[in-house]
Amino acid sequence: MSLLTEIAADSNKIGIGNTPLFRLGNSGIYSKLEYLNRFHSIKDRAAFFMLDYAMKTGRLKKGMTIIEGSSGNTGIALAGISNLLGFHSEIVVPESAPYETVRTLKEYGADVIITPGNSTENSINYAIEKARGNPDKYYRPGQHENEMNSNAHYYGTGPEIAREIPDPDHLVIGIGTGGTITGLSRFFKDHGNTTVTGIIPEEGSHITGLRNPFKSDYRSIIEKYSNYIDEIITVSQDDAYRGVREIQEKYNLFCRPFIGC
CATH class of the missing domain: 3.40.50.1100 (Rossmann fold)
Structure with missing residues (x-):
């Protein structure tokens, strides 16, 4: 296998x-x-693959925080799976993100960071910079290039x-x-x-x-x-x-x- x-x-x-x-x-x-x-969207699949692969190849280590910019389902999936696997998560969303999304992220234990405007790209940029500034603490899956x-x-x-x-x-x-x-x-x-x-x-x-x-x-x-x-x-x-x-x-x-x- x-x-x-x-x-x-x-x-x-x-x-x-x-x-x-x-x-x-x-x-x-x-x-x-x-x-x-399990977390109610197709993005569960990608989120699990990104995290499990990172764990199995040593990129994601115990004690690290998972950070990602997302306006919807990927963020929800990452928050839920991170919690399930014993990792903390920070999900960065634009201020236009639906209230239901933000509420669900918090229910799954994520810290939600809100960036101004309705562009998810601003949220992605924020996550990139934060992860880049502390690579030993943060793992960023980077769904758009992973x-x-x-x-x-x-x-x-x-x-x-x-x-x-x-x-x-x-x-x-x-x-x-x-x-x-x-x-x-x-x-x-x-x-x-x-x-x-x-x-x-x-x-x-x-x-x-x-x-x-x-x-x-x-x-x-x-x-x-x-x-x-x-x-x-x-x-x-x-x-x-x-x-x-x-x-x-x-x-x-x-x-x-x-x-x-």
């Missing part, structure tokens, strides 16, 4: 992964119900889907950091001919959890593996929320834009 396969198995032991596929009526479309992960963000889906999510649908025709995946889409697209293109479509918000739309990484200073994962993505389309904020409401009402699924379905 490789180290990354071992980490995927370890994540299952604490309630991360092995989420069900749900068929949407007779459409032939399936949704992976990621809100059933290969484990993508590998969580190559070694975890991808094989799970393939056990039920070995060669899907098409994958449609929202883009935030790019970890989910690059991990899954690599896996399925290495094992078949799946077409991959990425979803980003249209200009001026704010959809929590999605962003246009190509306009960000932090885009190394998506740039490295962009050749695995066949097309990228935009969605408006109104259409995104309308679609979520339709799925909630029609299929009684616990879907919200900041949870993932």
Whole structure:
């Protein structure tokens, strides 16, 4: 068993992964119900991979504090998993972060640091500088450039889907950091001919959890593996929320834009 396969198995032991596929009526479309992960989003996978890999390779040591800039699910996942593994965490969020996010972070034991404005990039910059100033105290996972963000889906999510649908025709995946889409697209293109479509918000739309990484200073994962993505389309904020409401009402699924379905 490789180290990354071992980490995927370890994540299952604490309630991360092995989420069900749900068929949407007779459409032939399936949704992976990621809100059933332990801390309720797909970001649990990446957070666990980043922390467990850092522990197993000696980068994250006992007594260190985990710090990360995040406006949503990755921060929540890191806070919950850090607490579970016996580490303290500091999550840096923009002042525009939803109240529910801040409350959840605190419930999971994180210290929440708020940076001005609605840009997560300000929060990331703050975390980078703080970690750089005290490298013996802080471990910063760096989700936007950490290969484990993508590998969580190559070694975890991808094989799970393939056990039920070995060669899907098409994958449609929202883009935030790019970890989910690059991990899954690599896996399925290495094992078949799946077409991959990425979803980003249209200009001026704010959809929590999605962003246009190509306009960000932090885009190394998506740039490295962009050749695995066949097309990228935009969605408006109104259409995104309308679609979520339709799925909630029609299929009684616990879907919200900041949870993932």
